[in-house]
Amino acid sequence: MQGCKFIASYSGGKDSVFAIYQAIQAGAVPIGLMTTINPDLNRSWFHGVPINLLTEAAAAMGIPLSLIETSGNDYEANFEKALQRAKENGAEMCIFGDIDIAAHIDWGTERCAYAELTPCFPLQNMDRKEALYGFIDAGFKAMITIVDNRILSDEFLGLTLNNEVANAIEATGADICGENGEYHTFVYDGPLFANSVDFIAKDKISLGTHTALVTEGASSSQGV
DSSP states (O other), rough: OOOEEEEEESSSHHHHHHHHHHOOOOOOOOEEEEEEEEETTEEEEEOOOHHHHHHHHHHHTTOOOOEEESSSSHHHHHHHHHHHHHOOOOOEEOOOOSOOOOHHHHHHHHHHHTOOEEEEEETOOHHHHHHHHHHHHOEEEEEEEEEETTTSSSTTTOOOOOOOHHHHHHHHOOOTOOSSSSSSEEEETTTTSSSHHHHHHEEEEETTTEEEEEETTTTTBBBO
């Protein structure tokens, strides 16, 4: 991996950021981040992070960010096109934050095959608890922004992940790492960041089976 140039599938959440960190620690060189955006909601797919926070986080990490606006129907095709553009710009591999869900790893591998990039999963087959504690111990700070309220109480929204919060999540019976979608996060500080991303946590909104925390960038009126 030493010296290999990479693009990263960046959600704004803990696993994607920790995978980027692990790749850099192994000697790989980041040349870009790519995030899929739901144009109807003007925020990232799945994690629901507003564009201004993604942009500010990428700037704090000093890595260029590409936003891929896509509908659900065209998601795979537009992701593959973005990977092809990254390859044309010098990327040799794509970093993903998936740990051990085979369908997710297969999906990333298939997209990379189309673009003739090497897929890389730095967290693959790590113990989920060790992955989370490794992220926390490295000094990253991530706030819980979405919970599946069938599994976790919305009292977890707005909390910054630490060992105590992680243990409380596990005590509910949820996966401690949230790998099954129990919760999602936004990473706002850590060893990759030149500065912390400032934002305001506001109201909670219901998204059916999930509850999300409305966040607003401190320097922008755009929120989620």
